Amino acid sequence: MSLDKHGIAKRIAQEVQEGYYVNLGIGIPTLVANYIPEGMNVVLQSENGLLGMGPFPTEEEVDPDLINAGKQTVTTLPGSALFSSAESFAMIRGEHVHLTILGAMEVSERGDIANWKIPGKMVKGMGGAMDLVASAKNIIVAMQHTSKDGQSKLLKNCSLPITGLQCVKKIVTDLAVLEVTAEGFRLLERAPGVTVEQIQAATEGKLIVEGEIPEITV
Amino acid sequence: MINKVVQDAASACQDIPDGATLMLGGFGLCGIPENSIQEILRKGIKNLTCISNNAGVDDFGIGLMLQQRQVKKMISSYVGENAEFERQLLSGELEVELIPQGTLAERIRAGGAGIPAFFTPAGYGTEVGEGKESRAFHGKMYLMETWLKADFALVKAWKGDTAGNLIYKGTARNFNPMMATAGRITIAEVEELVPEGELDPNQIHTPGIYVQRIFQGKDYEKRIEQRTVRQAEPASS
Numbered sequence: 001m002s003l004d005k006h007g008i009a010k011r012i013a014q015e016v017q018e019g020y021y022v023n024l025g026i027g028i029p030t031l032v033a034n035y036i037p038e039g040m041n042v043v044l045q046s047e048n049g050l051l052g053m054g055p056f057p058t059e060e061e062v063d064p065d066l067i068n069a070g071k072q073t074v075t076t077l078p079g080s081a082l083f084s085s086a087e088s089f090a091m092i093r094g095e096h097v098h099l100t101i102l103g104a105m106e107v108s109e110r111g112d113i114a115n116w117k118i119p120g121k122m123v124k125g126m127g128g129a130m131d132l133v134a135s136a137k138n139i140i141v142a143m144q145h146t147s148k149d150g151q152s153k154l155l156k157n158c159s160l161p162i163t164g165l166q167c168v169k170k171i172v173t174d175l176a177v178l179e180v181t182a183e184g185f186r187l188l189e190r191a192p193g194v195t196v197e198q199i200q201a202a203t204e205g206k207l208i209v210e211g212e213i214p215e216i217t218v
Numbered sequence: 219m220i221n222k223v224v225q226d227a228a229s230a231c232q233d234i235p236d237g238a239t240l241m242l243g244g245f246g247l248c249g250i251p252e253n254s255i256q257e258i259l260r261k262g263i264k265n266l267t268c269i270s271n272n273a274g275v276d277d278f279g280i281g282l283m284l285q286q287r288q289v290k291k292m293i294s295s296y297v298g299e300n301a302e303f304e305r306q307l308l309s310g311e312l313e314v315e316l317i318p319q320g321t322l323a324e325r326i327r328a329g330g331a332g333i334p335a336f337f338t339p340a341g342y343g344t345e346v347g348e349g350k351e352s353r354a355f356h357g358k359m360y361l362m363e364t365w366l367k368a369d370f371a372l373v374k375a376w377k378g379d380t381a382g383n384l385i386y387k388g389t390a391r392n393f394n395p396m397m398a399t400a401g402r403i404t405i406a407e408v409e410e411l412v413p414e415g416e417l418d419p420n421q422i423h424t425p426g427i428y429v430q431r432i433f434q435g436k437d438y439e440k441r442i443e444q445r446t447v448r449q450a451e452p453a454s455s
Contacts (some may be wrong), residue, residue, distance in 0.1 A: 047319065048245040049389045058450040064248065064440035065376075065388035071246040071299075071443040082388060084395045084423075085245070085271070086327040089320025093338065112343075122308070123316065124298030130346060131320030134339035165343035 001193045002174040003216065008142050010035045010218040011172050011189075012101055015140055016042055023047065023092065023132060025102030026070045028142040032101055043079075045097055047088050047128045052080030069128065089128070093135045100136035102129065104143045104168075106158045109205030111168040111180040113141065114160035126163065133164030145173035145202045152204035154178070154185055175199050177216060184208050189216045219381035219414050222406075222432045227257035230405045230431045234263055234370055237290075241326065241368040241397040242270040242280060246299070246443050249390030250279050251372040253407045253435040258283060269293040269368060271322065271393050273303050278441050287311070293366070295319035299443065318346060321363050323396060329365035330399025330428070337362055371401025374435070375424070378408035379417050382426030391423065398428045407435035 003011065005028045013035035016022060023045045024030050033053075036042050044053040046068040053068055054075035061075060068074045076082075091097055106114040113133055116126040133139060146152055154171065171178045176199045177189040184206030190199055192215050200207055224230045231254055234240070244250030258266075259282055266289050273292050274281030283289050284302050291313040297303050306312035317325070318340040328336055337360035341347050351362040373394040376387035384406055386394055398404050406424075411434040 046389070048248070049392050056446045056448040059447050060450070062442070062445065062447060063388060064442050065390040067246065067248050067389055067442075067444070069245075071248070072446040073442060073444065074446075082391060085319065085323040085392050086396050089323050093320060093340070122298075122304045125294060125296035125316045126318055126346075127296040128319035130318035130344060131338075131340040134342065162344045 002191050003218070004174070006031060007191075007218050008172050008174060011177060011216055012140055012142055013037075015170065016040070016099065018042070020098040021045055021051070021096065022099045022101065023097050023136070025100070025129070027103045029101040029103060030070065045088070045091065046074070047085070047092065047132070049083050049085060049088050050074070050076070050080065051083075052077045054080070089131050092128070092131055095135055095137050097136060099138045099140065100132045101140050101142060102132065104141045104153070106153050106155055106160050107141055107143070107168050107171055107180070108155050108158045109180070109184040111166045112158050113163050113168050114158040116163050117161045119161070129163050133167045136167070139168050140170045140172065141168050143171065143173055145175040145199070152202055154203045154205050156205045175202060181208065186210070187213050189214055191216050219426070221380050222382035222426065222429055223380050223411065224431045224433050226433055227253040227407065227435075230254065230407070230433050231257040231261070234258065236263055237265040238263070238369045239267040240269065241371040241401055242268060243373040243392065243394035243397050244279070245271055245389065245392035247274065247279050247441050249374050249386065249392050249394055250274070251374040251405075251407050252438055253433070254372040254405055255279060255283065258288065259286060262286065262288065264288050265290045267291040267293065269326070269366060271295050271319065273297040273300050275299045275443065276302050278439070284312070291315070293317060293322075295322050323393060325363055325366040326393065326396040326400045329367040330396060333365060335362050335364045366400060368397070368401045369403065371397040371404040373398045373404065373406050375406055375408045377410045377412060377417060378406055378432050379412050379414045379426070380432070381414045382406065382429030382432050383417055383422045384408065384424035384429065385417060385421055386423050395424050398424045403430045404428055405430070406432045408432060409435060409438060
């Protein structure tokens with residue numbers, strides 16, 4: 001059975017380690033925050049100028065001057081810090097953020113990512129995605145393995161406009177966990193009940209399968 | 219100290235001409251200069267080039283200026299919340315330059331700090347890099363990006379004093395501090411204007427040297443784009 005978006009978020013949460021500063025993108029990546037183990041010291045960075053992002057506020061705590069990069073109302077935590085957008089991207093560009101988790105429309109076997117523009121559709125802008133992927137030390141992508149009509153999104157070459165080159169390190173999809181290597185996508189784990197053959201069929205880029213591939217446990 | 223106070227948004231914005239290049243602070247609708255935007259709407263200033271991370275929503279912020287066709291060009295990183303924006307863009311009425319958010323912030327910072335260009339990895343290998351100089355440093359490729367400046371920077375702060383010193387609140391800080399430095403004329407509107415001496419010099423975010431005009435703002439709506447809440451924990455018995 002393939003993973004739903006919560007399953008993908010839970011699996012990615014296993015990649016988060018004690019002491020990490022983490023930037024979470026919009027969509028499935030935002031859900032990862034819900035599955036970070038209780039008691040683990042992890043600081044969430046929101047690129048509009050907040051380190052130490054807390055949970056959504058209660059109705060009484062809502063403050064229009066305190067939002068995250070998705071424009072959702074949030075809270076601070078003991079130890080939080082607030083700063084400007086220039087300072088925020090200094091943290092990102094300067095590689096002070098340990099882990100970036102974001103969504104993608106396509107990833108290539110070299111780790112190129114496309115997630116900001118579909119030709120012919122309204123272009124909303126890249127926001128902070130290009131800055132994040134160009135500088136993050138460790139990028140994990142949360143995505144669906146194929147499009148709704150079954151086309152692979154793990155490709156030899158991205159067909160959509162690129163957000164960044166050779167930057168993705170790991171991918172968690174509804175079907176599998178993969179590592180981007182110099183040789184291609186290395187299959188690390190498969191979703192419960194999903195076969196290597198099914199993953200192979202859903203992957204256009206080069207898939208490397210070595211030995212027994214364990215099932216994802218979440 | 220030099221007194222930077224003007225009466226209101228009307229006096230602060232009185233000499234903004236048609237065709238001006240403006241910077242407008244804010245991230246989404248958080249920390250936007252609501253009073254100055256209202257004044258620009260009232261005066262109907264046209265052919266504006268607006269540098270702002272976002273373009274408001276259909277019925278608030280810069281979105282209102284778009285409704286009145288006052289904007290010739292937007293320079294932003296993300297403009298996804300605005301249907302009128304989309305219509306004008308597709309019909310060719312509006313020119314748009316999209317810039318990675320960190321590059322936008324740094325270009326504005328550079329403009330205020332007298333740094334004409336810098337190198338950043340963001341956008342290398344993408345269409346953002348087309349036509350730009352690129353260079354390798356320590357084995358990694360970077361793009362050259364140039365400074366941004368404006369005729370008028372319109373910023374919003376929480377507190378300010380008569381000398382133009384500013385303190386921001388929460389994530390309403392965002393682009394405001396850099397924009398304050400990069401305007402030929404910087405107009406600051408504040409929720410609370412106090413006499414000099416009342417703000418702790420240790421806590422100032424924007425020193426008054428960058429601010430030419432400051433006024434006491436009024437009637438802040440502070441609209442929330444995504445009101446997300448959690449249930450309050452039941453009180454322990």
